[in-house]
C-alpha cells in the first residue's frame with residue numbers, strides 16, 4: 714500500500730475573531746500536482762502552514778509523508794521543500810551565495826547548489842546580488858533554494874505572482890519538470906489558467922472551507938461551464954474580498 718503524501722483531517726485554526734481554517738480535510742497522493750485555490754483570505758496559506766508542520770492547528774491533524782506534521786518534526790522538514798518569498802533571502806548576497814547558504818543548512822555540497830542554480834537557468838546570474846535579480850529570476854532562485862536538499866514534496870505559495878507572461882510560462886516548464894521527476898507538488902495560485910494547465914487536481918477553498926476537489930476538467934464538466942475560472946467564480950461568488 715502506498716502512503717498518501719498528505720492526509721489532513723478536520724483542520725481548524727482561529728486567529729482572534731477570524732476562523733481562518735474551518736474543518737479542512739484533504740488528501741494529496743504521492744506524485745500528484747495539487748492546487749489549492751481560493752479568494753484572498755480563504756485560508757490557503759494557513760492550511761499549507763499547518764500541513765507543513767510550521768503552524769499548530771487548534772483542532773484536527775495532518776500526516777505528511779506518513780508522519781504527523783505536528784509537533785514540528787525536523788527530520789520530516791528535511792524531506793519537504795517550502796518556497797520562501799524572495800524577501801526571505803539573505804540581504805546583499807549573490808544568487809550563488811544564497812543557494813549555497815541554504816544548501817549548507819542541510820549539509821548539501823556547494824557543487825549540488827551550483828548544479829541546482831544551473832537547472833533553473835541562473836548560472837549566468839550567479840554573481841548578481843539578490844536585489845538586482847528580476848522578479849522571475851528571484852522566483853526561480855527561491856524555487857531552487859527550496860529544492861536544493863532534494864525534497865520529496867514541494868510547497869509553492871503563489872510562485873508566479875507578479876511575473877510577466879514569458880517568465881510565467883518558463884516557470885510552468887520548471888514546475889512541470891519538478892513534478893515529472895517524481896516529486897509531489899502542492900501550490901496555491903490566483904491564476905486559474907495556471908491551475909488548469911499544471912494541476913492534476915485542485916481544491917477550491919473559501920471562508921476556511923474546502924468547497925470542491927477534483928481534476929480541473931471534471932469540475933468544468935460537472936458545473937457545465939467553460940473554464941476553471943468559471944468554476945471558481947460559480948463556487949466562490951463575485952463579491953470583493955479583503
Ligand SMILES: Nc1ncnc2c1ncn2[C@@H]1O[C@H](COP(=O)(O)OP(=O)(O)OP(=O)(O)O)[C@@H](O)[C@H]1O
Nearest residue numbers: 728731732733751752753754755756757758759760
Ligand atoms: N497570523 C495571523 N494573525 C491573524 N490573522 C491572520 C493571520 N494569518 C492569517 N490571518 C487571517 O486569516 C484568514 C486566512 O488567511 P490566509 O493567509 O490563510 O488566507 P489565504 O487564502 O492564503 O489568502 P491570500 O490569497 O490573500 O494569501 C484571513 O482573514 C487573514 O487575514
